[in-house]
Amino acid sequence: MTVFTTTPPSSLGDPGLADHYLRLVGDGDEYGAVGVVTGLLDAGVPARRIMLDLIAPTQNRVGELWAADEWSIAREHGATAISERALAAVSVRSTVRPTRGRITLACVDGEWHALPVRMLGEMLRLDGWRVDFLGASVPGPHLVTHLHQTGPDAVALSCMIATRLPRAHAAITACRSVGVPVIAGGRGFGAEGRWAQRLGADAWAAGAEQAVARLAHRWPPVVGDPYATAFMGDDEYTYVARRRGDLVQGTLDRLAAAYPPMAAYDQRQHDSTVEDLGHIVDFLAAALYVGDPQVFTDFVDWTARVLEARGVPPVALCTGLSLVKEQLRDFPAAKATVDAGLARIDG
Ligand code: B12
Structure with a gap:
């Protein structure tokens, strides 16, 4: 039993908060988890810190528990659904009028990890971007159609699992060939984004905070020849x-x-x-x-x-x-x- 059953957490530094919140998502306690994040907002904790310092690390722990066979796939799915709900609850309470450009966020074709890039989208929105979030597994041709319809300043492309790199390459080339620069991210692009660069991405960022900083300065980059790295795969x-x-x-x-x-x-x-x-x-x-x-x-x-x-x-x-x-x-x-x-x- 934790102290939070009587006193709601009011700071991310509260001892036991991470374990308490993990227990809520792991027990399927949607209202409890949403109550924690909205309570933190009420106590003045910034939305971006709740996302990055509570929701994200909890998801990482969910992944470790699944990998260690301590949590079933069903429990991971349930926890992720609650994290999505908590993220939405934080976002809905934090509105910012767009003052920057427009950005399209998408997961590579066959990539189902939508939550990490959703979190990035919320962070960009808080930084004044107009965000078009297209979600999981976006086929390249449909992504390009969307770019023609909306004319964004950037595409943020997520690849969390390296098996999707060939599709990521096709998407990067397609976006750049219509003149839209690509910022890539997600663990699928490897340590320090080494494969993002090889596949021709204009930029790479390790996480949402770094992406916000990268897009706030030195953007847009000059888009070079989109076909310079277009042919791979022997x-x-x-x-x-x-x-x-x-x-x-x-x-x-x-x-x-x-x-x-x-x-x-x-x-x-x-x-x-x-x-x-x-x-x-x-x-x-x-x-x-x-x-x-x-x-x-x-x-x-x-x-x-x-x-x-x-x-x-x-x-x-x-x-x-x-x-x-x-x-x-x-x-x-x-x-x-x-x-x-x-x-x-x-x-
Ligand atoms: C939830 C989850 C799922 C859910 C996703 C549901 C959803 N709506 O997102 C489902 C069930 C679909 C899933 C499926 C699979 N998963 Co999974 N999943 C996870 C888990 C537990 C959490 C993901 C998450 O939300 N992380 C939280 C975010 C915030 O993490 P983050 O990486 O820090 O996010 C930052 C960066 O990645 C970056 N970023 C991300 N995208 C972008 C894009 C841009 C442009 C930029 C700049 C930055 C950026 O910014 C984010 C915010 O700071 C992870 C574990 C983990 N550690 O992430 C495994 C994990 C990613 N999955 C894994 C695996 C293996 C799979 C499956 C293959 C399992 C299977 N056997 O089928 C499939 C693959 C599906 C596919 N083809 O996409 C492995 C990958 C291991 C590896 N070798 O690469 C992990 C690491 C689990 C593990 N511990 O082993 N998964």
Whole structure:
């Protein structure tokens, strides 16, 4: 039982607030969570601080709890829905008349993490931008149609998962080819946004605060030749991306013999394995696309941790990677990338 059942929190520095708020979102207590954020607003805490210092870190903790298999997917979904509600409650109480330009916010095609970029949108709105928030998974052609209709000063493009980098590249090129500069963000673009730059983005920012600062100064940048970085993805990428289904099925067909515990898998474990193999191929394709094995090795580090938390030993991942590699006979870069991944696994 925390002190907040009797006294509502009035400062972000209140001891126990982070745990209390996490408990509310984890227990599905929507009214409790909204009450906390509106109580903080009433106490004079700025909206941007509530977003960045309470809602965002809570979501990060939700991600850690899911990765550690302490929270189910359902619990994560419920918590995220409440975070969206809390974010909306803060936003609705903080209106700012637009004084700057207009900006379009979108997630890359196939990217479903809408909350991080929504938070960015609210921060930009508070800074005086007129924001068009298009939400999750926006197909490139529709994004361009929107740009023609609205003529924004920038597109803020979010990619939280590196498998979407090829689509991010298509979107960046399309926006720049109609003269609209792109600021990229989200963990999918890698540490320090290294892949954003490679894909031709005009700018990158680590988070909402940095993006607000970047857009307030030195914007718009001069948009250079949009096609200078337009062609990536060689034969190896094309093969892996086009043969995704065959590579997954080919690995699955061999897996039971190579990894005997699989014979006892129930349907749920079998389905998770198919999903994991799909991730292996998708991250491999993305690594080949940007020409950087780190896309794949980062994925292997992460997936090894997630699997371990679910009782799947490293040898299972090694076996899966080796079987994918066996099918890449004539593709040296793809094989080397898988080898780099294998080298990351202990045991
Ligand atoms: C909620 C959630 C989901 C929800 C999203 C719902 C929604 N409405 O957003 C759902 C269930 C859809 C989901 C799905 C998946 N998820 Co998820 N998800 C999360 C979680 C727990 C929280 C995301 C969030 O809201 N973060 C809070 C924000 C505020 O975080 P932030 O990154 O600090 O945000 C800042 C920056 O990213 C930046 N930023 C973001 N976009 C942009 C854009 C621009 C232009 C700029 C400048 C800046 C910027 O600014 C933000 C504000 O400061 C994260 C964990 C985490 N740590 O983020 C995992 C996480 C991102 N998911 C992950 C995974 C693996 C997946 C799935 C593959 C799971 C699966 N097996 O299907 C799918 C992929 C779906 C897809 N194709 O997009 C992994 C990614 C790991 C990796 N290897 O990259 C994470 C890290 C979980 C983990 N701990 O492992 N997920």
